Amino acid sequence: MIFTIAKKEFRSLFLSPLAWVILAVIQIILAWSFFTSIDVFFNIQSELSTMPNAPGVTDLIISPLYEVASVVLLMITPLLTMRLISEERRNATMSLLLSAPVSISEIVIGKYLGLLFFICTILLLIILMPLSLSMGTELDYAKLFSGALGLLLIIAAFSAAGIYMSSLTENPMIAAISTFGLLLLLWMINVNSTSAGDNTLSYLSLHTHFTAMLRGILNTRDIAYFLLFIIGFVTLTIRQLETQRLQS
Amino acid sequence: MSSLISVNNLTRRYGDFCAVNNISFELAAGDILGFLGPNGAGKSSTMQMLTGNLAPTFGEITINGVDLLEHPKAAKKSLGYLPEVPPLYKEMTVYEYLLYCARLHAISKQQLNKVCDSAIERCGLGDVRQRLIRNLSKGFQQRVGIAQAILHSPPVIILDEPTVGLDPIQILEIRKLIKTLGESHGIILCTHILPEVQAVCSRVQIINCGELVYSADIADLLNQQSNRYELALSSTISQDDIAKHDVINSVETLDNSRLLIDSNLTAEKLIEYIVQQQWGLTHFNQHQPSLEQTFIALTTGDKSINKDLEVTQS
Numbered sequence: 001m002i003f004t005i006a007k008k009e010f011r012s013l014f015l016s017p018l019a020w021v022i023l024a025v026i027q028i029i030l031a032w033s034f035f036t037s038i039d040v041f042f043n044i045q046s047e048l049s050t051m052p053n054a055p056g057v058t059d060l061i062i063s064p065l066y067e068v069a070s071v072v073l074l075m076i077t078p079l080l081t082m083r084l085i086s087e088e089r090r091n092a093t094m095s096l097l098l099s100a101p102v103s104i105s106e107i108v109i110g111k112y113l114g115l116l117f118f119i120c121t122i123l124l125l126i127i128l129m130p131l132s133l134s135m136g137t138e139l140d141y142a143k144l145f146s147g148a149l150g151l152l153l154i155i156a157a158f159s160a161a162g163i164y165m166s167s168l169t170e171n172p173m174i175a176a177i178s179t180f181g182l183l184l185l186l187w188m189i190n191v192n193s194t195s196a197g198d199n200t201l202s203y204l205s206l207h208t209h210f211t212a213m214l215r216g217i218l219n220t221r222d223i224a225y226f227l228l229f230i231i232g233f234v235t236l237t238i239r240q241l242e243t244q245r246l247q248s
Numbered sequence: 249m250s251s252l253i254s255v256n257n258l259t260r261r262y263g264d265f266c267a268v269n270n271i272s273f274e275l276a277a278g279d280i281l282g283f284l285g286p287n288g289a290g291k292s293s294t295m296q297m298l299t300g301n302l303a304p305t306f307g308e309i310t311i312n313g314v315d316l317l318e319h320p321k322a323a324k325k326s327l328g329y330l331p332e333v334p335p336l337y338k339e340m341t342v343y344e345y346l347l348y349c350a351r352l353h354a355i356s357k358q359q360l361n362k363v364c365d366s367a368i369e370r371c372g373l374g375d376v377r378q379r380l381i382r383n384l385s386k387g388f389q390q391r392v393g394i395a396q397a398i399l400h401s402p403p404v405i406i407l408d409e410p411t412v413g414l415d416p417i418q419i420l421e422i423r424k425l426i427k428t429l430g431e432s433h434g435i436i437l438c439t440h441i442l443p444e445v446q447a448v449c450s451r452v453q454i455i456n457c458g459e460l461v462y463s464a465d466i467a468d469l470l471n472q473q474s475n476r477y478e479l480a481l482s483s484t485i486s487q488d489d490i491a492k493h494d495v496i497n498s499v500e501t502l503d504n505s506r507l508l509i510d511s512n513l514t515a516e517k518l519i520e521y522i523v524q525q526q527w528g529l530t531h532f533n534q535h536q537p538s539l540e541q542t543f544i545a546l547t548t549g550d551k552s553i554n555k556d557l558e559v560t561q562s
Contacts, residue, residue: 001352001354004351004352005352008348012337012339012340015339015340016339091335091336091337092331092332092333092335093335093336093337094301094335095296095299095301095329095331095335096335096349096352096396097352098299098300098301099299099300099301099324099327099329100324100349100352100353101320101321101322101324101325101352101353101354102321102324103320103321245300245301245302245303246303247262
C-alpha cells in the first residue's frame with residue numbers, strides 16, 4: 001500500500017512541468033559549476049604536480065560540486081515538498097486516502113518515499129557528472145560515494161522537514177517559505193560559532209554533518225543525526241495528521 | 249441478519265459546540281437511507297465520522313461487523329465514500345485515477361482492469377476514460393466521484409449529495425444506479441433534494457442541530473392518512489358558518505381560496521355530510537403528509553407549521 005502511494009506521488013510529480021523544470025534547472029547550474037571547477041583545476045595543475053600531498057581531482061572538483069548541489073537543493077526541496085500534503089487538503093482529496101483502508105502512517109511514509117525516489121533521480125543525474133571524469137583520470141571512488149551518501153541524506157532530511165511543514169498548512173506557498181526558513185536556519189546556525197563552547201550549535205547544524213561526509217569521513221554520529229532528523233519529522237507529520245482528524 | 253452500519257451514541261464536539269449529539273442508528277443491507285438536515289445540522293460531520301475522516305468525541309461505529317475505531321483498516325474495506333467535494337486528482341485521466349483508487353482498496357492485479365471497466369460502464373464514463381479529469385464538466389467529475397465510491401463494490405456506500413451539478417437526465421440515471429446498487433448494498437444518501445429521497449430511499453432520517461429528530465420508512469410516511477381535507481365550494485357559505493358544524497374541528501382559507509378543513513370523519517362520510525348540507529362541493533382532496541412538510545416542521549421548530557405536520561397538497 002505504501003508503494004502504491006509512493007508510485008502515484010512519483011508519477012504525479014512528472015505529470016506537471018514542475019519536476020522537469022526542477023531537474024533542468026539543477027542540471028544547468030551544476031553543469032556550469034562543474035565546468036568552471038574543471039577549468040580551475042587545469043589552470044593550477046602544473047603547480048599541484050610540484051606539491052607534496054597535493055589535493056586530487058576528487059577534492060578539487062567533486063567535493064565543491066556536491067557543496068554547490070547541497071545549496072541549490074536547499075532552495076529547491078521546499079518547492080518539491082510544499083504541495084505533498086497541503087494540496088491534498090486544499091483539493092479535498094485527503095478524504096479519498098482517509099476513507100480507503102490505509103493508515104495515516106502509510107499515507108505519510110508513502111508520500112515521503114515517492115519524493116525520495118525523485119530525489120534519487122536528481123542524485124543520479126548529479127553523480128553522472130563526476131563519474132564522466134573517470135574516462136580521463138583516476139577517481140577516489142570511496143570519497144565520491146561517501147559524498148553522494150551525504151548528499152542523499154541531507155536532501156532526505158530537507159524533504160522530511162518539508163513534508164512536516166506541508167502538513168501544517170493548506171497553503172503550499174506558506175509551506176514552502178517556512179520550510180526554506182527552517183532549513184536555512186539549521187544550515188547556518190553555527191555560522192558565527194568559532195569557540196569550542198559552541199559545540200551544541202555546531203552539532204545542530206545540517207552543514208557540519210554534511211561537510212564531514214564530503215571529506216570522506218563516514219561517522220555514525222553524522223549518519224545517526226540525519227536518520228534521527230528524518231524519522232523525527234516524518235513522525236511529527238504522522239502525529240500532525242492524526243491530530244487534524246481529531247480537531248478539523 | 250446483522251446490520252451493515254451500527255452507530256451508538258455518536259457524539260462530536262468542536263470545543264463547546266456540539267456538532268453531533270448522541271446519535272444512534274442502524275443500516276441494513278438492501279436499505280437506502282436518506283439522511284436529511286438543514287445546513288450545519290451535523291450531516292457532513294456524521295458522514296465524515298462514519299468514514300474515518302473525523303474522530304468522534306465518543307461513541308461507537310461498527311461497519312459490517314468491524315469496529316471502525318479499533319480496526320479502522322479492516323472496517324474501511326467495506327466502505328465506499330463520495331464526499332461533498334469529489335476527491336479527484338485533476339492531473340490524472342479518468343482511467344488512471346480509478347486504477348489508483350482500486351489499488352488503494354487493495355484490489356488484486358488480475359481484477360484491476362475488470363473492476364475499473366465495470367465502474368466506468370456503470371457510471372457512463374466510457375467516452376471520457378482517457379481524458380484528464382481537469383477537462384471534464386462538473387457532471388462528469390461528479391460521476392467519476394461516484395465511480396470511485398462503488399469501484400470495489402463495498403457493502404456500504406455513503407454518498408454525500410451525489411446528484412449535485414448533474415443534468416436532469418443524468419440525475420435520473422444516477423438515481424436508477426443508486427436504486428440498483430441498493431438491492432445488494434447498504435446506502436446512505438445525504439442530500440438536500442427532498443423529492444430525491446422520496447424517489448430513491450427506503451428509509452429517511454432527519455437530523456437537526458446535531459440530534460436525530462425523525463426516523464421512518466418512506467412507505468409508512470406516504471401511507472399515513474390525515475384528517476385534513478382541501479375543499480372548493482361553489483356556494484357562498486362563509487368560513488365561520490362552516491366552523492359552527494360539530495363534525496368540523498377547524499376551517500382555514502388557503503391562498504387559492506379553497507378551504508382546509510380538519511375533521512374526524514373519514515373522507516367518505518365527510519363528502520356525504522357536505523353533500524347533504526348542499527354547499528356545492530366542486531373539489532375534494534385528502535391531504536397526505538409529505539417529506540417536505542415533515543422536514544420543515546422538524547427543522548424550523550415553527551409551531552404554526554408544526555401543526556401542519558401531517559398536511560400537504562397531494
